[in-house]
Amino acid sequence: DVKVTQSSRYLVKRTGEKVFLECVQDMDHENMFWYRQDPGLGLRLIYFSYDVKMKEKGDIPEGYSVSREKKERFSLILESASTNQTSMYLCASSLAGEWTTNEKLFFGSGTQLSVL
Amino acid sequence: AQSVSQHNHHVILSEAASLELGCNYSYGGTVNLFWYVQYPGQHLQLLLKYFSGDPLVKGIKGFEAEFIKSKFSFNLRKPSVQWSDTAEYFCALLTGGFKTIFGAGTRLFVKA
Numbered sequence: 001d002v003k004v005t006q007s008s009r010y011l012v013k014r015t016g017e018k019v020f021l022e023c024v025q026d027m028d029h030e031n032m033f034w035y036r037q038d039p040g041l042g043l044r045l046i047y048f049s050y051d052v053k054m055k056e057k058g059d060i061p062e063g064y065s066v067s068r069e070k071k072e073r074f075s076l077i078l079e080s081a082s083t084n085q086t087s088m089y090l091c092a093s094s095l096a097g098e099w100t101t102n103e104k105l106f107f108g109s110g111t112q113l114s115v116l
Numbered sequence: 117a118q119s120v121s122q123h124n125h126h127v128i129l130s131e132a133a134s135l136e137l138g139c140n141y142s143y144g145g146t147v148n149l150f151w152y153v154q155y156p157g158q159h160l161q162l163l164l165k166y167f168s169g170d171p172l173v174k175g176i177k178g179f180e181a182e183f184i185k186s187k188f189s190f191n192l193r194k195p196s197v198q199w200s201d202t203a204e205y206f207c208a209l210l211t212g213g214f215k216t217i218f219g220a221g222t223r224l225f226v227k228a
């Protein structure tokens with residue numbers, strides 16, 4: 001089974017801190033994604049990456065950046081955390097480098113971030 | 117614009133009741149649709165998907181969904197729910213460029 005591992009299940013940070021959320025997948029997937037999940041809003045895409053060192057903005061990239069130096073690792077960075085970034089953050093990966101019927105997302109267990 | 121709408125935010129059913137969760141999408145390209153489920157305390161996982169062919173797709177645990185192109189819909193159904201189906205259900209649309217867009221989710225609570 002594919003495993004997507006997020007480094008922390010719960011994090012508490014202060015306003016203004018720089019925050020790193022780490023995600024590692026063990027199945028050589030090309031695509032990796034960061035979503036935030038908020039009640040009533042579903043999952044919203046922050047950033048995604050389809051290759052090492054490649055990144056694309058999602059729907060809500062403001063206040064975030066990402067890093068993908070190695071294929072298996074995709075980091076989400078909050079440059080200066082704010083209270084409105086309190087949320088559940090989900091990392092996901094997918095196999096296909098091209099659009100195929102095998103496309104589906106494999107999710108990590110999430111990181112609940114609280115910014116005080 | 118690309119979007120996914122789920123009609124119900126919360127659904128409460130008794131065991132053995134039939135389930136239908138609504139999902140509508142807006143997208144101008146080739147349609148690939150999914151239902152994901154998140155059981156309490158667990159990861160999001162794929163329930164079923166539609167890429168092409170038979171518009172009635174069957175997934176795990178007795179769920180099925182029907183793609184109706186004329187209605188831009190992909191509703192999820194189950195004839196008889198169980199207490200263990202209590203979860204949050206997300207409809208999703210895969211767009212070009214590997215991007216998956218999710219609906220707001222529907223929380224299903226099944227009373228034993």
